[in-house]
Amino acid sequence: MNAFNVSEHMQTLGLQAKAAAFLMARADAATKNIALKALARRLREAGPVLAVANQKDLERATAAGLSAPMVDRLKLMPKVIETVALGCEQLAGMADVIGEIIGMKQQPSGIRVGQMRVPIGVFGMIYESRPNVTIEAASLAIKSGNAAILRGGSEAIESNKALALLVSEALAEAGLPVEAVQLVQTTDREAVGQLIAMPEFVDVIIPRGGKGLIERISRDAKVPVIKHLDGNCHVYVDDTAEFDMALRIVDNAKTQKYSPCNAAEGLLVSASVADDFLPEIAAIFAAKGVEMRCDPVAAAILRADEALDPKARVVDAVESDWSEEYLAAVISIKVVAGVDEAIAHINRYSSHHTDAIVTRDHVHAQRFLREVDSASVMVNASTRFADGFEFGLGAEIGISTDKFHARGPVGIEGLTSLKYVVLGQGEVRT
Amino acid sequence: MNAFNVSEHMQTLGLQAKAAAFLMARADAATKNIALKALARRLREAGPVLAVANQKDLERATAAGLSAPMVDRLKLMPKVIETVALGCEQLAGMADVIGEIIGMKQQPSGIRVGQMRVPIGVFGMIYESRPNVTIEAASLAIKSGNAAILRGGSEAIESNKALALLVSEALAEAGLPVEAVQLVQTTDREAVGQLIAMPEFVDVIIPRGGKGLIERISRDAKVPVIKHLDGNCHVYVDDTAEFDMALRIVDNAKTQKYSPCNAAEGLLVSASVADDFLPEIAAIFAAKGVEMRCDPVAAAILRADEALDPKARVVDAVESDWSEEYLAAVISIKVVAGVDEAIAHINRYSSHHTDAIVTRDHVHAQRFLREVDSASVMVNASTRFADGFEFGLGAEIGISTDKFHARGPVGIEGLTSLKYVVLGQGEVRT
Numbered sequence: 001m002n003a004f005n006v007s008e009h010m011q012t013l014g015l016q017a018k019a020a021a022f023l024m025a026r027a028d029a030a031t032k033n034i035a036l037k038a039l040a041r042r043l044r045e046a047g048p049v050l051a052v053a054n055q056k057d058l059e060r061a062t063a064a065g066l067s068a069p070m071v072d073r074l075k076l077m078p079k080v081i082e083t084v085a086l087g088c089e090q091l092a093g094m095a096d097v098i099g100e101i102i103g104m105k106q107q108p109s110g111i112r113v114g115q116m117r118v119p120i121g122v123f124g125m126i127y128e129s130r131p132n133v134t135i136e137a138a139s140l141a142i143k144s145g146n147a148a149i150l151r152g153g154s155e156a157i158e159s160n161k162a163l164a165l166l167v168s169e170a171l172a173e174a175g176l177p178v179e180a181v182q183l184v185q186t187t188d189r190e191a192v193g194q195l196i197a198m199p200e201f202v203d204v205i206i207p208r209g210g211k212g213l214i215e216r217i218s219r220d221a222k223v224p225v226i227k228h229l230d231g232n233c234h235v236y237v238d239d240t241a242e243f244d245m246a247l248r249i250v251d252n253a254k255t256q257k258y259s260p261c262n263a264a265e266g267l268l269v270s271a272s273v274a275d276d277f278l279p280e281i282a283a284i285f286a287a288k289g290v291e292m293r294c295d296p297v298a299a300a301i302l303r304a305d306e307a308l309d310p311k312a313r314v315v316d317a318v319e320s321d322w323s324e325e326y327l328a329a330v331i332s333i334k335v336v337a338g339v340d341e342a343i344a345h346i347n348r349y350s351s352h353h354t355d356a357i358v359t360r361d362h363v364h365a366q367r368f369l370r371e372v373d374s375a376s377v378m379v380n381a382s383t384r385f386a387d388g389f390e391f392g393l394g395a396e397i398g399i400s401t402d403k404f405h406a407r408g409p410v411g412i413e414g415l416t417s418l419k420y421v422v423l424g425q426g427e428v429r430t
Numbered sequence: 431m432n433a434f435n436v437s438e439h440m441q442t443l444g445l446q447a448k449a450a451a452f453l454m455a456r457a458d459a460a461t462k463n464i465a466l467k468a469l470a471r472r473l474r475e476a477g478p479v480l481a482v483a484n485q486k487d488l489e490r491a492t493a494a495g496l497s498a499p500m501v502d503r504l505k506l507m508p509k510v511i512e513t514v515a516l517g518c519e520q521l522a523g524m525a526d527v528i529g530e531i532i533g534m535k536q537q538p539s540g541i542r543v544g545q546m547r548v549p550i551g552v553f554g555m556i557y558e559s560r561p562n563v564t565i566e567a568a569s570l571a572i573k574s575g576n577a578a579i580l581r582g583g584s585e586a587i588e589s590n591k592a593l594a595l596l597v598s599e600a601l602a603e604a605g606l607p608v609e610a611v612q613l614v615q616t617t618d619r620e621a622v623g624q625l626i627a628m629p630e631f632v633d634v635i636i637p638r639g640g641k642g643l644i645e646r647i648s649r650d651a652k653v654p655v656i657k658h659l660d661g662n663c664h665v666y667v668d669d670t671a672e673f674d675m676a677l678r679i680v681d682n683a684k685t686q687k688y689s690p691c692n693a694a695e696g697l698l699v700s701a702s703v704a705d706d707f708l709p710e711i712a713a714i715f716a717a718k719g720v721e722m723r724c725d726p727v728a729a730a731i732l733r734a735d736e737a738l739d740p741k742a743r744v745v746d747a748v749e750s751d752w753s754e755e756y757l758a759a760v761i762s763i764k765v766v767a768g769v770d771e772a773i774a775h776i777n778r779y780s781s782h783h784t785d786a787i788v789t790r791d792h793v794h795a796q797r798f799l800r801e802v803d804s805a806s807v808m809v810n811a812s813t814r815f816a817d818g819f820e821f822g823l824g825a826e827i828g829i830s831t832d833k834f835h836a837r838g839p840v841g842i843e844g845l846t847s848l849k850y851v852v853l854g855q856g857e858v859r860t
Contacts, residue, residue, distance in 0.1 A: 376850040385854075392537050419806065
């Protein structure tokens with residue numbers, strides 16, 4: 001496909017999305033739920049068709065020499081299909097927030113003023129590898145009354161096309177416009193450049209993928225971007241932390257899974273408990289093969305610990321360790337004077353994603369909650385909870401590390417906007 | 431000041447603002463209110479000092495040949511000073527929204543999840559002429575716990591410097607960082623370019639001024655912009671509108687003041703009532719000298735009206751009239767088939783600022799509220815009410831015609847962000 005055609009294709013998608021968005025915004029809750037349930041049914045019925053499409057992607061990926069984990073992420077296993085089908089049914093079961101009116105109050109002039117929740121309009125989603133994201137984005141678009149233009153990874157194009165066809169069929173079955181969810185039909189990279197530069201058609205871009213991709217999109221986009229950069233999350237163990245709880249939380253936050261953005265990458269320990277706490281957590285990390293990048297104080301405590309497991313890997317941290325998102329069996333460890341230094345360290349080095357304190361001290365807990373400038377701040381809970389499902393949002397289109405519009409896990413409300421509604425009885429301004 | 435110094439100055443302001451923002455976010459409500467009341471007092475005491483500074487601006491403006499209305503807007507009359515002083519006191523009297531926690535609910539895992547309202551951080555404000563905006567922006571920054579960098583118009587630099595000094599003194603009196611509100615000290619235009627391109631220091635830019643300025647800033651900014659472009663507002667007179675109410679609302683929306691962005695620029699009338707309604711509203715417009723740019727049907731009705739005031743100016747509308755923000759004694763008039771065509775016309779041509787329907791029909795009212803894609807949608811009220819004070823926000827930093835983050839009049843909440851707070855008892859993810 002040459003550049004001219006890509007541009008034409010994107011303009012067509014944009015125009016159609018804009019028109020569909022108006023109809024989606026008007027659609028009633030029952031109709032949208034019919035589409036979601038139809039999509040779930042069609043996903044379950046389409047197993048063989050999806051397997052054929054997916055097989056093409058897998059063969060191409062293997063031939064192109066993609067790494068085994070990359071190929072794995074491409075696989076549309078029956079279990080993955082069942083999970084997204086269940087997700088559609090869960091969304092269908094949720095209350096519809098579109099049209100809700102909040103804060104309606106009468107003003108001195110006599111008018112009543114409130115805010116109505118409405119869809120944002122059209123969102124563009126740019127993602128890589130995992131084809132199930134196609135269904136997650138489509139189902140969230142349907143429930144939230146938005147239109148979506150989806151640009152999946154070129155490596156998953158056949159799977160995504162097959163999935164997008166099911167979405168179109170489900171929309172048609174419910175009497176909704178099939179253009180409400182459209183997949184970009186070309187793998188030409190120019191399509192991404194077009195998608196992020198159509199403010200006349202697209203209201204917001206949601207990229208999911210590597211940091212480089214997201215930085216590039218944020219830099220070049222002509223519309224707002226709901227973006228998620230690093231997840232450099234911390235757990236701070238305060239003076240009064242209960243050791244059992246602190247060990248459980250730090251262990252879970254670091255080792256339950258290494259790859260998620262909400263896994264802890266940094267451990268801060270108050271000096272008053274470091275001598276006792278560090279050897280205990282180091283024993284756990286040693287057993288699990290977690291490398292510890294320590295500041296001089298923490299390193300000295302651990303190296304002086306004669307009982308330390310010989311497998312423990314204690315390494316001297318360098319400045320860049322405090323900013324690093326390892327996504328691996330590595331953690332940075334620093335001894336701090338107390339809650340003040342912990343808050344200052346986190347506000348300086350964290351990626352403003354998720355940070356937790358373990359404490360019994362009410363004042364420290366309150367200060368940590370208020371002063372740590374992160375999308376999710378936690379007391380006595382694992383950072384691994386920072387997730388749309390765990391937060392009760394029902395679904396998640398992404399996690400925002402920005403402060404503007406949506407912050408933290410982004411669910412349906414993050415895809416909506418509040419407009420003012422005014423009800424009068426003929427009032428005029430004097 | 432050469433380019434190197436401008437850059438250095440802006441970097442310094444940015445660094446200081448960032449540091450001050452952390453302290454402002456921590457500041458308690460009482461302390462911020464002390465600063466606001468001190469500012470009100472100092473404004474009232476500073477009359478003579480402000481007059482001297484303002485005189486310098488006025489002399490320079492007159493010498494430079496600025497138009498009389500421009501010079502007028504520069505004037506810091508005692509009445510203007512009293513108004514902004516009162517505004518500070520009103521803000522001090524309002525409840526503080528920083529730190530409020532909403533929606534706290536327990537999740538199946540046991541953790542409780544809610545959202546805490548926190549300041550955005552640092553906002554940059556770019557504005558022209560009227561020096562009272564300096565105080566409005568400063569007082570909103572203080573109340574909302576943000577830091578602000580203010581860049582006023584070069585024509586008002588002396589007045590703005592005198593006002594900014596009062597703000598610093600009030601902050602110091604309350605024990606708050608004086609760098610919480612900083613005025614850019616140079617009139618070099620390069621400072622604007624720097625201010626909008628410091629994502630490491632500035633979280634959001636709020637421009638107030640002409641459309642050209644705002645478009646330029648939106649295009650070049652490296653951070654989010656809360657922007658307000660046109661106010662092409664409409665009133666639609668529905669089949670069942672009460673004529674007295676419709677006349678009062680259309681008259682008020684168009685003629686109470688011509689210059690505000692929430693004044694009506696377009697009148698839509700349902701065909702079923704156009705024959706009767708148009709001559710009546712035309713009589714009012716004729717008496718007030720409002721030019722009517724009419725579609726062929728409306729023009730024919732008015733030209734066939736033998737009782738029409740000979741002063742009435744009925745002009746044939748051209749396509750561009752439907753998109754125009756006149757800000758003058760001109761209105762476009764179109765006869766539409768009914769509520770469907772009215773909604774379609776508004777969604778196509780309005781600037782998504784404020785649009786109103788006059789009707790007794792409940793279904794039409796509901797459809798208009800839901801389907802008109804504007805920041806403020808009204809039933810039986812004048813578009814002139816679209817204003818932070820009239821909406822009960824207490825104050826207004828601007829009006830947003832975007833859908834992202836804040837929409838419509840932007841008060842203190844528009845300068846805040848919601849972060850997730852999680853309270854646990856040691857829960858970990860399984």
